Amino acid sequence: MYFVKAPAKINLTLDTLAKRPDGYHEVEMIMTTVDLSDRIGLEAREDGIIEIVSVDRFIPNDAKNLAFQAAALLKKRYDVSQGVSITIEKNIPVAAGLAGGSSDAAATLRGLNHVWNLGLSLDELAVLGAEIGSDVPFCVYGGTALATGRGEKIKHLPGPPPCWIILAKPVIGVSTAEIYGQLDLSTAFHPDTQAMIRAIEEKDFEAMIHGLGNTLEGVTLHLYPEVKELKEQMKRFGAEGVLMSGSGPTVFGIVQQESRAQRVVNALRGFCDEVYCVRLLGDREELPKGV
Ligand code: ATP
Structure with a gap:
């Protein structure tokens, strides 16, 4: 095999x-x-x-x-x-x-x-x-x-600045088609993609945190208030940056220190069944063999 x-x-x-x-x-x-x-x-x-x-x-x-x-x-x-x-x-x-x-x-x-x-x-x-x-x-x-x-x-x-990622998934599943279907482009938030590219190229952690943004987030947060609540909790528990991934419902937090990531994970465990603390594999040059 x-x-x-x-x-x-x-x-x-x-x-x-x-x-x-x-x-x-x-x-x-x-x-x-x-x-x-x-x-x-x-x-x-x-x-x-x-x-x-x-x-x-x-x-x-x-x-x-x-x-x-x-x-x-x-x-x-x-x-x-x-x-x-x-x-x-x-x-x-x-x-x-x-x-x-x-x-x-x-x-x-x-x-x-x-x-x-x-x-x-x-x-x-x-x-x-x-x-x-x-x-x-x-x-x-x-x-x-x-x-x-x-x-x-x-x-x-290039790979983003070194950091730890906390992933938290509420029990709900979200259909990407449903979220796009409800998206109103005239009122949606639009992130600054070029600013994020600069943050990554300059390995600037603060600018990366500042630049996090997702057009679909407003739609999912409106439909599923538990995702909004999870985002707020993650921030309160110490995540330096927080965003919903894709069309959701997974929320991720970014921190620089592993010990801080563990604290956020432990605090979230009582509220969310599925919580993971993972590293980025953001640099293609450093991907382990077999990935
Ligand atoms: P994306 O971020 O690309 O929108 P997602 O993480 O939201 O994807 P998936 O986990 O890829 O969603 O699953 C979406 C749907 O695809 C599921 O409802 C599932 O039935 C179907 N599916 C087909 N093949 C797979 C697979 N190998 N693993 C997971 N889901 C699969």
């Missing part, structure tokens, strides 16, 4: 610029990888069948699974005769704004490139990934990047 790590992402910024004629939104997002990962196991099969083996009851185990779609796309496009059994060990909360499904698909593309011996570059895998979902290309590369278009156009950025 060949194992690949599928790490989650958070959005340091998420700006929605316009609704496109094709139904997608034009976005500008700065995404960075965090050290909370699903584990994908890949076992080639000679019968040509693609199979999902997952014990997680919250994700589909058929063609609706994004990892299945990744395998099916590669198999068809490159006329692969072999099949694969894909084992998904799920650690990333589902429907949380952390791109868990997209990252599983991206890891499946990277892993099958090896298992099926296809010899494709990451750039080629990212182009394929865009056919599966807008966040898949970023997840193919990992690290830190500016994503534009519908999210599939990737410009790599």
Whole structure:
């Protein structure tokens, strides 16, 4: 069995610029990888069948699974005769704004490139990934990047200043389509993407905290007051910067010191079942092998 790590992402910024004629939104997002990962196991099969083996009851185990779609796309496009059994060990909360499904698909593309011996570059895998979902290309590369278009156009950025991330997910799941459906672009908050890029390039922690922003946050906070409450708690307990990731409902906090991160996590435990303290994997040069 060949194992690949599928790490989650958070959005340091998420700006929605316009609704496109094709139904997608034009976005500008700065995404960075965090050290909370699903584990994908890949076992080639000679019968040509693609199979999902997952014990997680919250994700589909058929063609609706994004990892299945990744395998099916590669198999068809490159006329692969072999099949694969894909084992998904799920650690990333589902429907949380952390791109868990997209990252599983991206890891499946990277892993099958090896298992099926296809010899494709990451750039080629990212182009394929865009056919599966807008966040898949970023997840193919990992690290830190500016994503534009519908999210599939990737410009790599250096790693953000060193910090610790606290992730807290309320029990609710949020549908990205529902949040975009309720977004009013004329009144929404728009983060300053260029300022965040400068903060990252200059490794300026204060400027990074100051620049955190997400156009979708207002919609989700209005629909789900528990997310707003969680944000306020995280701030009160000592997080230096706090933002909702993606369309939510996961809220993340940023702190510089590990001891401070642990204090925030401990304080949150009584209020929120799913709390994680993770490091950033924001620098592509430093990604561990297998990610
Ligand atoms: P994003 O941040 O990209 O919007 P998300 O974190 O909000 O994603 P996911 O965890 O990717 O959401 O799940 C969204 C939906 O995708 C779920 O309802 C789930 O049924 C479906 N899905 C398909 N394949 C997977 C997978 N491998 N892991 C998780 N969800 C999957």
